[in-house]
Amino acid sequence: MRVPHLVLVVLDCSTQDYLVDLGFGRGGPGVPLALEDSVTTRTPQGEVFQLRRGDLEQGEEPWLLWQQQEGEWALIYSFDHHSAFVPCCRQSDFYALSYFTCHWPESRFHSTRFATLSTPDGRWSALNNSLKLRLADGGLTEVVLTDAEHLRTSFWEHLHIRLSLAEAAIIFNANAAAA
DSSP states (O other): OOOBOOOEEEEEETTEEEEEOTTSOTTSOSSOEEOOTTEEEEOTTSOEEEEEEOOGGGTOOSEEEEEEETTEEEEEEEEOTTOSSOTTOOHHHHHHHHHHHHHOTTSHHHHOOEEEEEETTEEEEEETTEEEEEETTSOEEEEEOOSHHHHHHHIIIIIOOOOOHHHHHHHHHHHHHHO
16 A cells, blocks of 8 residues: 655664654654564654555555554555655655645645644644643543633643744634634
8 A cells, every 4th residue: 555655764873764754743653763664663642653564566665654543553654765755756846845735725734723742741732722632541631722821821831832922812813713
């Protein structure tokens, strides 16, 4: 199965190669994963990942990233770490895709506000005017942000993002308008 994804692989880092994909977002690995076949990695937040060699004869990419979800393994994406770019693409093609993603009016980057921070306790995620902590044991704590001051203090306390009250008001009002 092919679910292609562009990733960063750090090669020969103290004799161990790693998959580093912090940009995938929620559901992706928030920590570097050793690039080894069938090695299971549990993140500090309790998420479980495994990299597996793909079956090239079946048309799979050389590497598949799996995540354990409710006791079952689910394929997240596949990748080939030997080619930095798809052969038919130039680096400038990725710039164009990135620009489009950031500027397209229907992009989620225009309709939602989000931030994530992994901590030893779990993963804090802000989505619009909601702030959630997903604990390693599966527990969930949610804080509904009620106004700009609440957003400002919560972002500092839980995400370590310092905002002025004016900046917090812009974010809070944009979130309210998008809801």
